[in-house]
Amino acid sequence: RLYGKQGYGNARGVWQTVYLEGRGESYIESVRFTPYFATSLYEDNVVVSVTLGAPAKAPLDVTIAFKPEDGGAKVSETFGVGEMERDISIPIKDVKVWDLDNPYLYEVTVKAGDDEVSTYFGFREIGVDNNPNGHPYVTLNGKPVYLQLTLDQSYHPEGFYTFPTDEFMKNEIMISKKLGLTGNRVHIKAEIPRKLYWADKLGLLIMADVPNWWGNASETAFREHWACFEGMLKRDFNHPSVFAWVLFNETWGLFSEGHVYSDATKRRVADVWRRAKDADPTRIIEDNSPCNNDHVVTDINTWHSYLPGWKWESTLDEFCSKTFPGSKWNYKGGFVQRTFEPMMNSECGNVWGYDGSTGDCDLTWDYHMMINAFRRHMKCAGWLYTEHHDVINEWNGYVRFDRTEKEFGIEELFPGMTFRDFHADAYMPLDKELCREFKAGDVYVVPVECISLTTDRYAGKKLSFRHSLRYIDGEGRVVQDDGAPTRRARYDEPAEAWQEKGSIISFAARLPDCDACGTVNVTLYADDKPIARNFTCFVTRTEEPKEVRPVKAEWSHGRWDVLGGKKDCGAGTGFFEYEFDAPKGACVFRAEVSSKRLNAKDFKKDVSSSSDIDYMLGGLADRSQNPNSYPQTTVAHKYPGSVKVYANGTLIATVELPDDPADHRGILSWFSQERAKDGKNKLQEAGSYGYLVEAKIPAEVAAASKDGKMTIRLAAEKTGLAVYGPRFGRMPFAPHLRF
Numbered sequence: 001r002l003y004g005k006q007g008y009g010n011a012r013g014v015w016q017t018v019y020l021e022g023r024g025e026s027y028i029e030s031v032r033f034t035p036y037f038a039t040s041l042y043e044d045n046v047v048v049s050v051t052l053g054a055p056a057k058a059p060l061d062v063t064i065a066f067k068p069e070d071g072g073a074k075v076s077e078t079f080g081v082g083e084m085e086r087d088i089s090i091p092i093k094d095v096k097v098w099d100l101d102n103p104y105l106y107e108v109t110v111k112a113g114d115d116e117v118s119t120y121f122g123f124r125e126i127g128v129d130n131n132p133n134g135h136p137y138v139t140l141n142g143k144p145v146y147l148q149l150t151l152d153q154s155y156h157p158e159g160f161y162t163f164p165t166d167e168f169m170k171n172e173i174m175i176s177k178k179l180g181l182t183g184n185r186v187h188i189k190a191e192i193p194r195k196l197y198w199a200d201k202l203g204l205l206i207m208a209d210v211p212n213w214w215g216n217a218s219e220t221a222f223r224e225h226w227a228c229f230e231g232m233l234k235r236d237f238n239h240p241s242v243f244a245w246v247l248f249n250e251t252w253g254l255f256s257e258g259h260v261y262s263d264a265t266k267r268r269v270a271d272v273w274r275r276a277k278d279a280d281p282t283r284i285i286e287d288n289s290p291c292n293n294d295h296v297v298t299d300i301n302t303w304h305s306y307l308p309g310w311k312w313e314s315t316l317d318e319f320c321s322k323t324f325p326g327s328k329w330n331y332k333g334g335f336v337q338r339t340f341e342p343m344m345n346s347e348c349g350n351v352w353g354y355d356g357s358t359g360d361c362d363l364t365w366d367y368h369m370m371i372n373a374f375r376r377h378m379k380c381a382g383w384l385y386t387e388h389h390d391v392i393n394e395w396n397g398y399v400r401f402d403r404t405e406k407e408f409g410i411e412e413l414f415p416g417m418t419f420r421d422f423h424a425d426a427y428m429p430l431d432k433e434l435c436r437e438f439k440a441g442d443v444y445v446v447p448v449e450c451i452s453l454t455t456d457r458y459a460g461k462k463l464s465f466r467h468s469l470r471y472i473d474g475e476g477r478v479v480q481d482d483g484a485p486t487r488r489a490r491y492d493e494p495a496e497a498w499q500e501k502g503s504i505i506s507f508a509a510r511l512p513d514c515d516a517c518g519t520v521n522v523t524l525y526a527d528d529k530p531i532a533r534n535f536t537c538f539v540t541r542t543e544e545p546k547e548v549r550p551v552k553a554e555w556s557h558g559r560w561d562v563l564g565g566k567k568d569c570g571a572g573t574g575f576f577e578y579e580f581d582a583p584k585g586a587c588v589f590r591a592e593v594s595s596k597r598l599n600a601k602d603f604k605k606d607v608s609s610s611s612d613i614d615y616m617l618g619g620l621a622d623r624s625q626n627p628n629s630y631p632q633t634t635v636a637h638k639y640p641g642s643v644k645v646y647a648n649g650t651l652i653a654t655v656e657l658p659d660d661p662a663d664h665r666g667i668l669s670w671f672s673q674e675r676a677k678d679g680k681n682k683l684q685e686a687g688s689y690g691y692l693v694e695a696k697i698p699a700e701v702a703a704a705s706k707d708g709k710m711t712i713r714l715a716a717e718k719t720g721l722a723v724y725g726p727r728f729g730r731m732p733f734a735p736h737l738r739f
Helices: 166-178 193-202 219-236 263-279 309-321 364-375 419-423 667-671
Strands: 028-036 045-052 060-066 075-079 085-091 106-112 115-121 126-130 136-140 147-152 183-186 205-209 242-249 284-289 301-306 343-349 382-385 435-439 443-450 463-473 478-481 502-510 516-526 529-541 552-555 559-562 567-570 574-581 587-594 641-647 650-657 691-697 709-716 721-724 736-738
Touching: 028 106, 028 115, 045 060, 045 106, 060 085, 075 085, 136 242, 147 166, 147 205, 147 343, 166 183, 166 193, 193 205, 193 219, 219 242, 219 263, 242 263, 263 284, 284 301, 284 343, 309 364, 343 364, 364 382, 364 419, 419 529, 435 667, 443 516, 463 502, 516 667, 529 667, 552 567, 567 574, 574 721, 574 736, 587 641, 587 650, 587 709, 641 691, 650 691, 709 721
Parallel strands: 147 183, 147 382, 183 205, 205 242, 242 284, 301 343, 343 382, 435 529
Antiparallel strands: 028 045, 045 085, 060 075, 060 106, 106 115, 126 136, 443 502, 463 478, 463 516, 516 529, 552 574, 559 567, 567 721, 574 709, 587 691, 587 721, 587 736, 641 650, 641 709
């Protein structure tokens, strides 16, 4: 049977609309609309294919009527006795096309005798052609589209395949629209038509997968698969949002005994592709969405790859170099790449890019580096991020499983920028490294390696750049420095349509002359209007930082450190105690601190060595179980706490700690992650960071120091504490006294 999903929970629930319909002997079985744009021989027209449920027993009048404002003529034809199907061509005046910005829908009424059907279609055309730079791209209405898609498991935490409301289905599409994506890939599931309606209505492309089977390739399995595809095609043909069919996914179900993708099965898949192409020549059809470089014949040359962000640059260099007509790369069984096959990614992200998967971690850092790399490699016609929403065993969605929002931290690092800027039609990849360390006061020569435009709407407009610094200094203050650049980057050339020039310009930014951690924020303007924003990160040091470790600690649920002491963690109720040289008068204590939830991976039992844990099959419902996990900051799910600061035994401050967060703001935590040469990449509380804890110590308290030492105790009840060193979190200092 066609099961589809793997380890996301059992496929169940009422997942299609249930209805009863009364009808007579002569009724309309299906209506299919195929629009054609005007050519030298034909005007704009739509071919309406009407199929009856049974051959007409007597002459039967069939009428097709458009709304008066839609410019379609009302047409009546008579089906003769025994006739069951007919194609009717109807001219359309002043065509209103369906596209992503203006998804116009034509509403049509079709009558056959006393049976009446109300339906709709979108006037649009899917194709493949070279973009202005000569790269094969998918086209919509003859114009190239840079595909920025997401994998949509289309699950609901309570209903699985069942959605609770129509509004929920509409919001599923709006999540992608608000992010600036061009579409969703509905993953190995025949989607509910009402959700496809919202994609039609709101303007979002849908790549639709045919569900797979599990087990070996067999005649029965192929027969069942084709029956499913035919049913999806018949039911969903009129949805303009559906631009591609994916017949198989990752070769699932296509292996024979011994996990072999046999030549005979490859030929069978090629035959299924040809039959599907004959059945629907109006869409992109993919034989197999591959993770094993195993295409046979396809309209689109896609591949899957899950990587840490820093690996994307070299990977795309390699894949682009191997993509050309006649190439054997990404094909098997003697098949090769044909001439017009757009090359693109069809699953990407960091989720399976780390050993054992990432669990739930900040997605934005690796995502930022990945998008930078893709926009430097525009031969690649798009990408497809895994995924739209968290599911049971993959917590790398743009939103949580319950669809509550995640925090990315972008707006705080670069005010005015949002996550949507990563998907803008104008983009500037900056430095290939997302963070670099400098001496205080150095000049950072920031490269703008290319301007990537996936549109012609800026053509001829004058481009210019502006940049500024935003950072946290050695006192924990946020500094916005708009006067930091040593010179303004000069770029006086007009924009070109679909521009992808390399080595555009670099500019020199004077960095802070103090310990700091922050961003160089760059804005691209077209005729003085901002069209793109991006940033790169930096750390400056006045001297080599020293770790300051607690001299004493007691915690009810345990304590540990990260990466040899870059961060100290205590769970439950307890304290960390530090010693400093006694001051001669009043002073200030500063530290970066957060609350500290006890994640499942932090339990004393070493879960990482258990051999019976299967992340893919959803064996661990707790998203914090994975050793790489550090749950990303969310809007709805906070972990607040507080810290009491004692100096020489006297309580001098109580500071509220809003959360135990992890997102793009944890620059130092990401910068400190280790890169494994053997491919066994691990994450150590990546992206985690804290809040400024600042406490004034009166002179009389300082005077109570003994043996020339002042004791500072940081204590918490129940909610734990994490204390960040100068190379972890987001503040460039260790716990310290400032006089």
